[in-house]
Amino acid sequence: MDELKDKIHPLRKFLSLRLSVDDESWSRLEPQIKQQHFKRNDFLLKQGEVEKKIYFIESGIIRYFIQRGEDKEATFAIIFENQLAGAYDSFLQQLPSEYFVQAIKPTVTWSFPIEVLQRLYMEVPIANTIGRITCEELFLIKAKRELSMYKYLPQERYLNLFSEKPRHIKEIPLKYLASYIGVTPQALSRIRKRIK
């Protein structure tokens, strides 16, 4: 029990790298944050649902995908531990999500519900800054990915991902990776053979 108390909260660690979080503020935030566990293939959110939470990924991997036609899907984002996740566009507008958010391996998250966040904006000055930082973080991820889609070819994107997340890449089924870098599983299989 004492060990748990001493261990710094992973979300606090994440926030502390981006802004200064004093004990007073943290003690107001901390009780609002709930842990959730997801099994492989569990959904954090399905298409048509409205996102009510922002998730911080303590461990695991999340993918975002949309459905095209009856049986095809396109994975357009993959999020790893120590990143923020959730259908943030649905969250901001409180409109139904056009895509799915799914764990692709067992995943542990910490999340704020939206009502809590909005109340905190009023009550705790730092919350507003957290809101801004959160959004900036998510913006940068999207901007980076957008650029990589324009700057690099599929095989280059694969190699980039490989050098950025060598440890994780093995845990992601090839079919999701393929979709993420913008080709069919067959094409990625051939890319792999070519570069090996």
Added chain:
Amino acid sequence: MDELKDKIHPLRKFLSLRLSVDDESWSRLEPQIKQQHFKRNDFLLKQGEVEKKIYFIESGIIRYFIQRGEDKEATFAIIFENQLAGAYDSFLQQLPSEYFVQAIKPTVTWSFPIEVLQRLYMEVPIANTIGRITCEELFLIKAKRELSMYKYLPQERYLNLFSEKPRHIKEIPLKYLASYIGVTPQALSRIRKRIK
């Protein structure tokens, strides 16, 4: 002169649609905001430069593009009047931009320098909220575009743009539109013929 005084500032109008801006706060912000004019093909920012400002587009059209190889370029964003612009990723990180930001017709902007914004975060409570709203706005644009790239075919993207911005689309050279939609100018030319 009196007419000018009475006319509501276009940026204030923009902000008021998203949060309440009292006269007191506005009077602190207003003197910090500078108008700038750009001619056709002027650059708001070039690759390698660090973005120091956030722009609000009063009128005109802006495109974002990266250079590939020696002579090829890819337009990945087009921004119209009453939207925010600038290399926001470069701005947030204060790192050199990987892309260019350019006016494709005569354009009038209002902009905050970054130092002012950061000072305002401390001094004017509402500034923090403006920072958040700004970021949310820019995030939603990116998220929307990302989805449209996955959900729709190039000709559908063209038609969507057409129905969203019929007035503006004529003012954008086809080669930029083509790139934005994700095809070559030749291919877009053929799409046009096909749907007409």
Added chain:
DNA sequence: CGCCGAGTTGAACTGAATCAAGAAACGTGG
């Protein structure tokens, strides 16, 4: 042991890029 999903490999097809050339539009200076 046999099934099923995932990955690999092969062959044929296809849609868009590229190469090339001509037509139209644009703007710049005389």
Added chain:
DNA sequence: CCACGTTTCTTGATTCAGTTCAACTCGGCG
């Protein structure tokens, strides 16, 4: 305001990377 030159757009022919379809292998799990 016209004439020339440059840029943009269109159209055609060719090429090619990646998709699709299909068969086969591999590995985990009931």
